[in-house]
Amino acid sequence: MTHLDTEIKQLKKDTIEMWNLVIVQMEKASKAMIDFDKGLAKDINTIEKRVDAFELKLNMDCENILALFNPVAIDLRFVIAVLKINYNLERIGDYANSIAGIVSHSDTEFDKELLDSTQLTKMFEISQTMLRESLEAFEYENNKLAREILTQDEQLDKINVSANAVLKNSIETNHDKIEQHLNILSIIRMLERVGDxxxxxxxxxxxxxxxxxLRHSKP
Amino acid sequence: MNKAEAIDVNLYYKDFQALKNINFSAEPNSVTALIGPSGCGKSTFLRLFNRMNDLIEGVRIEGQVLLDGENVHQKNIQVDALRKKVGMVFQKPNPFPKSIFENVAYGLRVDGIKDKHLIEERVIKSLKQSALWDEVKDKLKKSALELSGGQQQRLCIARALAIEPSLILMDEPASALDPISTAKIEELIYELKKEYTIIIVTHNMQQAGRVSDNTAFFYMGELIEYDTTKKIFTNPENFRTQNYVTGRFG
Structure with missing residues (x-):
């Protein structure tokens, strides 16, 4: 194994670790919302600090590999990919943290019927599956699985669009729960972004x- | 028309086949890098274009090697005249023990040019083209051996340019130089491309990436892959090319 191989192996290991932390953040965000568990919301914030630290470390490691090893071909593509993956993972972590913030600041539990009718719970399930499968695709270099993830995002987009009408109808008959409706709308928007x-x-x-x-092209 | 071309070329050193069915072409005003492990045939291939392999005993060549569409290995070709059209720069700078001016003027004098004004004009032009003029303009009569290694190498390039060649061959021209001199040679190659076609052998992958438009990867006498340098260094087609450029060659 060359020196560069060792560095790349470590970079992959650290990326996987960060990925797992973000998956845990999303799982906890989902549970915190459904169970209205403010303690979990606090956990997410603690993990967020570790994710941020990973982001800085991975950025620095990529910069060092580029400067010191001048990688080419598949090695160069890997380092460039990790730089972008790192950015996207950190953003997903931010969304999980923002969802935790919404749960923490809510006075009342989320209406289970509304969670079902807007398909918000389903959105959480889809986005978590996408996140887990993307990690598997990265770890085992499975491009076929990665391509399947591209189509799953369409489901989130559809739910995001259909939720508008559901929420509009619900607000008309539940004037006392406007804040909760707005919170749910915000979470839906965030999960749509997590899908992206x-x-x-x-x-x-x-x-x-x-x-x-594949960016800016249809799957 | 391609500036340099090889069609179905095989080369043997007695019983050993050093080049195997090579097909290659270089467009005018391009820089082509030849890469590959030691002994893969890249320098042998480079020397086909100025027939320097002729000097090796027992060499046998099949196929066609074309310069400006003309087969340089056909019987009626005068080798001296060919070498005026193909300039060559070697790994180690090899200035003659003469003045800076005379080093550059040498090829012109050998060519029978006696017009002092023309010789002076060409020497100045060549020294400017090789980015050496500013450093030597006040000491043209001094010995070339007093120059630094990097300056000597640029002087050798100026010497090659003075005869206004059609093609420039470079065999690891910066491998014996420090990073600053190497950077100057690389900048020079980039500038010279506007007027010349260059084929360069290099063991420095980053150098190949920086200076060349196209890259040819040789391995055990075969041309494994020949494509744009961008393609070779980002997404080579052949796994052997990938293993070589990424340093995983076993």
């Missing part, structure tokens, strides 16, 4: 493995 960010992760995995750029 996870799609970016999948695109970077495909770039690294196949040298194909």
């Amino acid at each position: 960010q996870t799609k970016n992760l999948a695109e970077e995995i495909i770039f690294f493995i196949e040298a194909k750029v």
Whole structure:
């Protein structure tokens, strides 16, 4: 194993660790919202600090590898992919943290019926599956699995669009729960963005493995 | 028309086949890097274009090697005249033990040019083209051996340019130089491309990436992959090319 191989292996290991932390953040965010558990919301904030630290470390490690080893071909693509994956993971972590913030500042538990009718719970499930599968695709360099993630994002987009009408109708008959409706709308928007960010992760995995750029193209 | 071309070229050193069915072409005003491990045939291939392999005993060449569309290995080709059209720069600077001016003027004098004004004009132009003029303009009569290694190498490039070659061959021209001199040579190659076609052998992958438009990867006498330098260093087609450029060659 060359020196560069060792550095790249470590970079991959650290990226996987950061990825796992973000997955835990999202799982806790979902549970905190459904169970209205403010303690979990606090945990997410603690993990967020570790994710931020990883972001800085991975950025620095990529910079060092680029400067010291001048990687080319698949090595160069890997380092570039990690730089972008790192950014997207940190953003997903931010969304989980923001959802935790909404839970922490809510006075009342979320209406279970509303969570079901807006399909918010389903959105959480889809986004978590996407995130877990993207990690698997990265770890085992599975470009086929990465391509499947691209289509899953469409489901989140559809739910995001359909939720508007559901929330509008619900607000008309529940004037006393306007704040909760706004909170749910915010979380839906954030999960839609999480889907986009996870799609970016999948695109970077495909770039690294196949040298194909999929951004701004249809899956 | 391609500036330099090889069609179905095989080269043997007695029983050993050093080049195997090579097909290659270099467009005018391009820089082509030849890369590959030691003994892969890249220098042998480079020397086909000025017939320097002829000097090696037992060498046998098949196929066509074309310069400006003309086969340089056909019988009626005068090797001296060919070498006026193909300039060459070697790994170690090899100035003659003469003055800076005479080093550059040498090729012109050998060519029978006696017009002092023309010789002076060409020497100045060549020294300017090789980015050496500012450093030597006040000491043209001093010995070339007093120059630094990097300056000597640029002087050798100026010497090659003075005869206004059609093609410039460079065999690891910066491998014996420090980083600053190397950077000057690389800048020079970039500038010279506007007027010349250059084929360069290099073991420095980053140098190949910086200076060349196209890169050819040789391995065990075969041209494994030949493509744009961008392609070779970002997404090579052949796994052997990838292993070589990423340093995983076993």
